Amino acid sequence: MRALQRLDELYAIGGGPGANRPHGSAAEDEAHDLAAHWMREAGLAVERDSCGNLLGRSATGDDVWLGSHLDTVPQGGRFDGALGVVAAIEAVERAGAGAVVVFRGEEVGCVGSRELCAIGRDLPRAFLEAHVEQGPVLADAGAPLGVVPSIVGYARGELVFEGRAGHAGTTPMDGRDDALVAAAEAVLRIRDAARAIEGAVATVGQIEVEPGGSNVIPSRARISVDARAPDSERLDELVRAIGFEPAQRNAPAHLDEALRALLAAELTARGLPVVELPSGAGHDAGILAAAGVPSAMLFVRSLNGGVSHSPDELSSDEDVALAVDVLAGALERLAASA
Ligand SMILES: [Zn+2]
Numbered sequence: 001m002r003a004l005q006r007l008d009e010l011y012a013i014g015g016g017p018g019a020n021r022p023h024g025s026a027a028e029d030e031a032h033d034l035a036a037h038w039m040r041e042a043g044l045a046v047e048r049d050s051c052g053n054l055l056g057r058s059a060t061g062d063d064v065w066l067g068s069h070l071d072t073v074p075q076g077g078r079f080d081g082a083l084g085v086v087a088a089i090e091a092v093e094r095a096g097a098g099a100v101v102v103f104r105g106e107e108v109g110c111v112g113s114r115e116l117c118a119i120g121r122d123l124p125r126a127f128l129e130a131h132v133e134q135g136p137v138l139a140d141a142g143a144p145l146g147v148v149p150s151i152v153g154y155a156r157g158e159l160v161f162e163g164r165a166g167h168a169g170t171t172p173m174d175g176r177d178d179a180l181v182a183a184a185e186a187v188l189r190i191r192d193a194a195r196a197i198e199g200a201v202a203t204v205g206q207i208e209v210e211p212g213g214s215n216v217i218p219s220r221a222r223i224s225v226d227a228r229a230p231d232s233e234r235l236d237e238l239v240r241a242i243g244f245e246p247a248q249r250n251a252p253a254h255l256d257e258a259l260r261a262l263l264a265a266e267l268t269a270r271g272l273p274v275v276e277l278p279s280g281a282g283h284d285a286g287i288l289a290a291a292g293v294p295s296a297m298l299f300v301r302s303l304n305g306g307v308s309h310s311p312d313e314l315s316s317d318e319d320v321a322l323a324v325d326v327l328a329g330a331l332e333r334l335a336a337s338a
Helices: 002-012 026-041 082-095 111-119 137-141 179-195 232-242 257-269 284-290 317-336
Strands: 045-048 054-057 064-069 099-103 126-132 145-148 153-162 201-203 207-210 220-229 248-250 295-300
Touching (some): 002 026, 002 317, 026 045, 026 082, 026 099, 064 082, 064 284, 082 099, 082 126, 082 317, 099 111, 126 257, 126 284, 126 317, 145 257, 145 317, 153 179, 153 232, 179 201, 179 207, 179 220, 179 232, 257 295, 257 317
Antiparallel strands (some): 045 054, 054 099, 145 295, 153 220, 153 248
């Protein structure tokens, strides 16, 4: 299948191991150029907006957009982002309607879709994004595809703990002011805070200790905080429970009910089960939904235990083909309803 060959071609850009097309790199540009080439082959009129996003319009119904992103994390997987782009090109060509969009910099905070929505001009009537699930839910349910009702909101920031440096050998345990011990207690509190809220998760992924000597009591410790929850109320509650000031915050996004029903109808028409699963990761569809564009997401089953952001990321050829079928079917119905 052509879509699979194209996934291979994109995967080869930037060199291995894994997919290496970080935002702003020559590899991201090369991937955009290759997608533009495929779009022209499909008869689409290619343009780039002021944010660097790529758009390929068909002659009819170009206010319905399908797409995703082509940047990756370092040593990322073959399917994340790329699947949504190659499937969109196939679906738009097959339906003879709609437009394909490739957003810049999804992995660094969805900068391309965010800038587009901030400008607020020339937004689509509807947006559909196919994406690899990046988790085990669909595989566990025995479902090739899933419909996403909502995209998790997140708050990111840091906590800094100040203590007092001292000699590791000569300072008694009583009376120490150890910044790293305080940070370690906070890490456990953060875990417990997320556990206490249904659907919430929180992660400390970075820690920096000063002065950083093995025989010196830490005087300062900084930890990163990544907190996520399915709705604004629970995200607020989590941020309060952790007690940090988010430097970056993204509201949870609810995806469009009519578009979700449309995707579900396409699944049912093919005898596939309809599994709804919220997204624990941020996506461009969430940015467009927050900007008022009716948006929906189709998740494609992840194999290998749902691993993602890794060269081990895997979806089957059959599931990718089904995703193209469902997108094309949904697009035909949307174009007919315009
Ligand atoms: Zn992605």
